[in-house]
Amino acid sequence: MARAGIRQANFSSARCIVELGAGTGPITAEIVKRLEARTQFLALERDPDFVRVLNNRFPSSANVRILQADVSHLDSILNDQGIAQHGVDCFVSGLGTPSLPGSVRNSMFAAVKKYLRPDGIFSNITEVPLYYLNFYKSIFEHVSFQFVAFNMPPGGVYHCRGIR
Numbered sequence: 001m002a003r004a005g006i007r008q009a010n011f012s013s014a015r016c017i018v019e020l021g022a023g024t025g026p027i028t029a030e031i032v033k034r035l036e037a038r039t040q041f042l043a044l045e046r047d048p049d050f051v052r053v054l055n056n057r058f059p060s061s062a063n064v065r066i067l068q069a070d071v072s073h074l075d076s077i078l079n080d081q082g083i084a085q086h087g088v089d090c091f092v093s094g095l096g097t098p099s100l101p102g103s104v105r106n107s108m109f110a111a112v113k114k115y116l117r118p119d120g121i122f123s124n125i126t127e128v129p130l131y132y133l134n135f136y137k138s139i140f141e142h143v144s145f146q147f148v149a150f151n152m153p154p155g156g157v158y159h160c161r162g163i164r
């Protein structure tokens with residue numbers, strides 16, 4: 001599932017990748033493995049215990065930053081990190097996005113809309129295959145679903161482009 005989550009990220013051209021809800025880092029690990037030195041990577045996680053695990057697994061470096069943060073503050077976080085100039089090429093989310101409180105979701109997608117590059121991708125893993133397809137289609141113009149059978153439980157990834 002972690003590998004599927006980043007399937008549509010272009011590591012050779014990306015200048016900025018942002019992970020939302022990194023947990024203990026299964027997707028983070030796949031990103032860090034492929035990260036080019038010139039690509040800036042931010043991983044956001046709200047839970048302080050998970051952030052401690054992430055900091056141990058992925059020590060900060062010039063282009064890797066783990067931030068304890070709530071995605072409802074995504075706009076100011078990206079602004080503080082100096083992302084504004086070139087935008088985000090790829091958001092990868094491990095969040096149960098459709099189940100987030102409406103206010104959190106709205107501020108998160110407002111920031112995604114502001115920072116996602118026109119050719120950028122927003123990918124969100126799920127353990128409930130296809131159930132939220134219409135949810136993502138209401139936010140993005142182009143949504144494809146990648147089924148991931150070899151995961152416990154089976155799940156998938158919504159790959160979304162063209163935020164409305």
Ligand SMILES: C[S@@+](CC[C@H](N)C(=O)[O-])C[C@H]1O[C@@H](n2cnc3c(N)ncnc32)[C@H](O)[C@@H]1O
Nearest residue numbers: 021022023024026045046047069070071094095
């Ligand atoms: C379903 S887990 C996925 C964790 C990891 N990405 C994975 O694939 O195993 C969702 C993660 O999002 C974090 N999270 C939930 N709400 C959040 C929020 N509002 N801001 C930041 N992180 C949040 C949770 O603490 C949890 O670690």
